[in-house]
Amino acid sequence: MTDFKTPMARALGLGSAHDGVHHWWSQRMTSAALVPLTILALFPIAGAIGAPREEVLATFADPWNAVVTILFLAVMFKHLHQGLQVVIEDYVHHPGRRIAALTASTFFCGLFGVAGVFAVARIAFGAA
């Protein structure tokens, strides 16, 4: 089979996802950021689950707990979106289903990421 593409043109095709190394690198960055953030956010979240509402509100009204939880949620949902994208791209081959799954994952991560950050901010600002 004759392929008239030069090796450079093929390299500029940026691999199977046509996105080059950017996504791979960005996923490593969110992974590395989540190493400290997960540990820090685990304390307020694990401590407050199952507690009465007043205790939950008091936990996230604390500025440090609010900041680490918001950072954790933002980076975690970005990382979840990246991870789901890679899994969908690897296993969902039908183009329509693939686009539907990628879109659904983007909407889910966007909605729940914003909702989580907004909820913690609302509690932290004393509006809840």
Next chain:
Amino acid sequence: MADVNRGNRPLSPHLQIYRPQLNSAMSIFHRITGVGMTLAAALIVWWLFAAASGPEAFAAADAVLTSWIGLLILFGSTWALVYHFGTGLRHLWMDMGYGYDIKLNDLIGQIILVASGVLTLLIWFLAL
């Protein structure tokens, strides 16, 4: 430039050919735990959002999270989180070019498996 038959090269290892090994099994479980934690992420955001919304919404979310099925999901997700954290650290380390010696790789895999169980129990012991 030597450029023979690039189009027919496999994009990823052939699962049908490889004998399952600890490292390949742990790699696929890294993905399974990552996708599986989506449910816990949604539940925890729902719980935070409900806490920010009001007492009735919080009572509903709290009831689901503290039901036996909710606790089972949270417990399983705690293990998934610790496991994914451990294998994720190893992936980052391997991305830097280390840890490919098979004996060392197997040893680290076994440490991750044991430590994920111990740390899961420790988190629940401390959070309760």
